[in-house]
Amino acid sequence: MLRDATINFDTTGTPPIAAGQAFAGKRMDDRKSAKPTPEAACEQTDWLVAVRDKRDKLAFARLYDHFSPRLKGMLVRSGMTQAAAEDVVQDVMLTIWRKAHLYDETRARASAWIYRIARNRQIDVIRRRPRPVPDELIAEAETRETREADAAIELEQEAAQLRQAIEALPEAQREIIERAYVGELTQAEIREATGLALGTIKSRIRLALEKLRHELRDLREE
Amino acid sequence: MTEITHHLPDWLVRSYATGSLGHAFSLVVAAHVSQCDECRARLEAEELAGGLVLDDLKGMAPSDDLRRRVFDGLDDDDAIVAEQPARAGIYPGAVVEAMGADSPRWRALGGGIKQAILSEDKEGSARLLYIPPGMAVPDHTHGGLELTLVLQGSFSDETGRFGVGDVEVADDDLDHTPIAGMEDVCICLAATDAPLKFKGLLPRLLQPIFRI
Numbered sequence: 560m561l562r563d564a565t566i567n568f569d570t571t572g573t574p575p576i577a578a579g580q581a582f583a584g585k586r587m588d589d590r591k592s593a594k595p596t597p598e599a600a601c602e603q604t605d606w607l608v609a610v611r612d613k614r615d616k617l618a619f620a621r622l623y624d625h626f627s628p629r630l631k632g633m634l635v636r637s638g639m640t641q642a643a644a645e646d647v648v649q650d651v652m653l654t655i656w657r658k659a660h661l662y663d664e665t666r667a668r669a670s671a672w673i674y675r676i677a678r679n680r681q682i683d684v685i686r687r688r689p690r691p692v693p694d695e696l697i698a699e700a701e702t703r704e705t706r707e708a709d710a711a712i713e714l715e716q717e718a719a720q721l722r723q724a725i726e727a728l729p730e731a732q733r734e735i736i737e738r739a740y741v742g743e744l745t746q747a748e749i750r751e752a753t754g755l756a757l758g759t760i761k762s763r764i765r766l767a768l769e770k771l772r773h774e775l776r777d778l779r780e781e
Numbered sequence: 782m783t784e785i786t787h788h789l790p791d792w793l794v795r796s797y798a799t800g801s802l803g804h805a806f807s808l809v810v811a812a813h814v815s816q817c818d819e820c821r822a823r824l825e826a827e828e829l830a831g832g833l834v835l836d837d838l839k840g841m842a843p844s845d846d847l848r849r850r851v852f853d854g855l856d857d858d859d860a861i862v863a864e865q866p867a868r869a870g871i872y873p874g875a876v877v878e879a880m881g882a883d884s885p886r887w888r889a890l891g892g893g894i895k896q897a898i899l900s901e902d903k904e905g906s907a908r909l910l911y912i913p914p915g916m917a918v919p920d921h922t923h924g925g926l927e928l929t930l931v932l933q934g935s936f937s938d939e940t941g942r943f944g945v946g947d948v949e950v951a952d953d954d955l956d957h958t959p960i961a962g963m964e965d966v967c968i969c970l971a972a973t974d975a976p977l978k979f980k981g982l983l984p985r986l987l988q989p990i991f992r993i
Contacts, residue, residue, distance in 0.1 A: 632839060675831075
């Protein structure tokens with residue numbers, strides 16, 4: 560059912576604007592196709608960068624106020640008690656503070672990075688064993704400075720288009736996607752309902768990874 | 782290093798990102814992503830979508846106590862941040878963690894083939910397989926889904942050749958006979974959500990003993 564409504568975001572290699580146009584011609588209704596064009600990274604990402612670079616507690620407090628209710632809501636919806644959810648939120652917020660040096664705004668918006676930390680911690684707790692996670696690709700400060708400042712903004716533009724695409728979906732399908740990411744669907748249900756392709760965003764992140772690999776190689780050779 | 786040509790299917794990357802995958806399959810996803818930038822980018826794209834949903838979610842007010850606990854914790858410099866072990870040789874950090882050591886504790890299965898069980902629970906099991914060059918892994922069919930990630934050497938079966946970093950996804954329909962490449966011992970990480978059923982070599986009755 561969902562498969563029929565699959566959006567094809569897979570426009571690998573084309574610039575973000577062209578991807579948006581290709582998409583608009585497909586299924587998006589004209590009323591909603593005014594293109595969002597962010598000229599800066601989102602404010603949550605700015606706060607997280609301030610926490611990383613300046614150990615800014617005010618920025619951290621803003622992140623806390625924004626994310627802690629959302630994280631608690633997500634964890635409760637995916638089956639935790641309120642008390643257990645708050646324990647996980649506490650660990651997530653402290654992990655954000657302590658591991659901020661690993662955050663790379665050219666590959667992840669703040670909400671994506673925090674989403675991952677929350678899942679990692681939730682699964683550690685539920686399964687009582689560490690969740691298997693990919694080896695970190697470390698982006699230390701010295702390599703980060705050489706990267707294009709535009710990369711985070713371009714990622715933000717991709718994200719705005721994806722958000723718009725999700726909003727343009729029929730209600731039932733949008734609900735399935737929301738439930739999948741909130742954590743309410745089983746592996747089998749997700750296998751049946753792969754209704755959102757992320758090819759353009761994937762390509763953007765892939766570019767950032769290639770740059771990072773390149774810089775890490777240069778560093779090793781110095 | 783050879784190029785990775787067999788990747789994770791979308792639904793598996795999404796199931797991992799959303800936290801709905803069991804431990805054994807999660808281990809294969811984490812180990813593959815550790816050496817495949819293409820799938821790392823796909824996983825991070827899934828997380829970006831997850832973050833968008835999180836941003837738009839109707840929240841639930843946290844208690845005042847939570848705020849106090851978090852802000853009291855900021856200055857605790859001694860706090861230990863749990864880290865997954867680093868990669869050791871051919872084994873990604875997630876596999877090192879599951880082995881509980883830097884190398885596997887092999888158990889002989891006969892014919893030079895060895896295995897090391899890494900995890901077993903009601904959702905499935907994960908193990909490492911050691912297959913000498915040119916040896917066939919006993920012909921078997923599956924009761925469910927099986928993921929096999931090559932960590933060293935290669936194997937080939939009816940569906941193609943799998944080198945380092947490649948992952949094979951085999952379901953009920955596949956009745957295959959993987960054979961290790963001649964260039965090296967093939968070491969694989971294999972995970973399944975059902976017990977494997979061997980048709981040859983091992984009589985059914987022996988399965989519980991070998992846990993294979």
